[in-house]
Amino acid sequence: xxxxxxxxxxxxxxxxxxxxxxxxxxxxxxxxxxxxxxxxxxxxxxxxxxxxxxxxxxxxxxxxxxxxxxxxxxxxxxxxxxxxxxxxxxxxxxxxxxxxxxxxxxxxxxxxxxxxxxxxxxxxxxxxxxxxxxxxxxxxxxxxxxxxxxxxxxxxxxxxxxxxxxxxxxxxxxxxxxxxxxxxxxxxxxxxxxxxxxxxxxxxxxxxxxxxxxxxxxxxxxxxxxxxxxxxxxxx
Ligand SMILES: [Mg+2]
Numbered sequence: 001x002x003x004x005x006x007x008x009x010x011x012x013x014x015x016x017x018x019x020x021x022x023x024x025x026x027x028x029x030x031x032x033x034x035x036x037x038x039x040x041x042x043x044x045x046x047x048x049x050x051x052x053x054x055x056x057x058x059x060x061x062x063x064x065x066x067x068x069x070x071x072x073x074x075x076x077x078x079x080x081x082x083x084x085x086x087x088x089x090x091x092x093x094x095x096x097x098x099x100x101x102x103x104x105x106x107x108x109x110x111x112x113x114x115x116x117x118x119x120x121x122x123x124x125x126x127x128x129x130x131x132x133x134x135x136x137x138x139x140x141x142x143x144x145x146x147x148x149x150x151x152x153x154x155x156x157x158x159x160x161x162x163x164x165x166x167x168x169x170x171x172x173x174x175x176x177x178x179x180x181x182x183x184x185x186x187x188x189x190x191x192x193x194x195x196x197x198x199x200x201x202x203x204x205x206x207x208x209x210x211x212x213x214x215x216x217x218x219x220x221x222x223x224x225x226x227x228x229x230x231x232x233x234x235x236x
Contacts, residue, residue: 034058040127043216051219059124061198061216064205070193070212076145078194079128081174082185082218083152083163085200087125089117090221092159097222108159116166120220121198125172148174149192155181186211200224 021037023030031052034042042053042060053060072078084093096104128146135144150167154160156179167173178188186207189197197208200218208215 031056031058041121041124047217047219050217054120054218054220059121061121061218063214063216064209066209066212066214068210068212069214070190072193072195076143076147078147078149078192080149080151080189080192080194080197081121081125082197082199082201082204083150083154084119085221085223086119086121086198086218087150088119088122088163088166090119090200090223091117092162094222105158108162112162113165114162115169116162118170120218122170122172125174126170129172147176149194150174150177151180151185151188151192151197152178153180153182153185155179186213189213189215 023033025033029049029052031042031049034053034056035058039058042050042058043063044050044053044060045063047062050060050062081087084090092104092108095107099107125148128148132144132146132148135141135146150163152160152163154163160177160179164173164177167177176192178192180188184207185197185199185204189208190211190213194213197205197213197215198218199205199208199215200221201223202217205215205217
């Protein structure tokens with residue numbers, strides 16, 4: 001399904017994972033080959049290559065390993081996603097930056113029935129969903145070896161509804177959806193114990209890594225232009 005970085009990450013929990021495809025590019029960028037390989041996810045410690053992959057429409061993230069690693073399941077792959085600017089576009093984040101929290105809430109209420117645009121990792125969640133359905137077909141619904149999580153700063157009562165409606169319309173509901181309403185993500189991720197967590201904001205990536213989660217940064221959206229400004233995910 002995937003190759004390169006994810007293979008090494010997944011092999012932490014799936015020691016029998018075969019890594020069959022690889023390339024040696026003599027120091028030149030491998031990004032041009034990713035589409036030909038039908039890559040579902042590109043992970044690298046090289047942020048520049050990750051940005052290049054995202055610009056090619058490939059789901060991609062920069063890896064940051066934690067010094068302290070929380071023990072993870074050996075039998076179930078758990079993947080956690082932020083919502084805005086990861087599964088969804090950064091549309092709402094832009095409204096927050098321009099109009100503040102009240103403007104954001106109003107915008108989400110006004111657009112509750114309008115689906116959010118796709119974000120850079122939507123197709124990767126869809127790929128995991130396809131694998132899950134294969135396990136369901138074999139009777140493994142409750143003990144599916146893949147479990148997905150939405151971990152968002154949106155709140156369930158208001159802005160979260162639009163996110164849920166969008167996922168449902170895409171047919172891509174995560175197994176669990178956690179609406180933190182601005183609370184720190186690190187402690188929740190410590191409980192979930194995902195093998196990897198994706199977020200567009202370094203603040204959350206660092207917060208997750210500090211608490212032992214393998215976190216990956218998706219360098220996409222408005223948060224990259226103003227990384228130190230108050231953001232949707234930290235401002236509530
Ligand atoms: Mg976000």
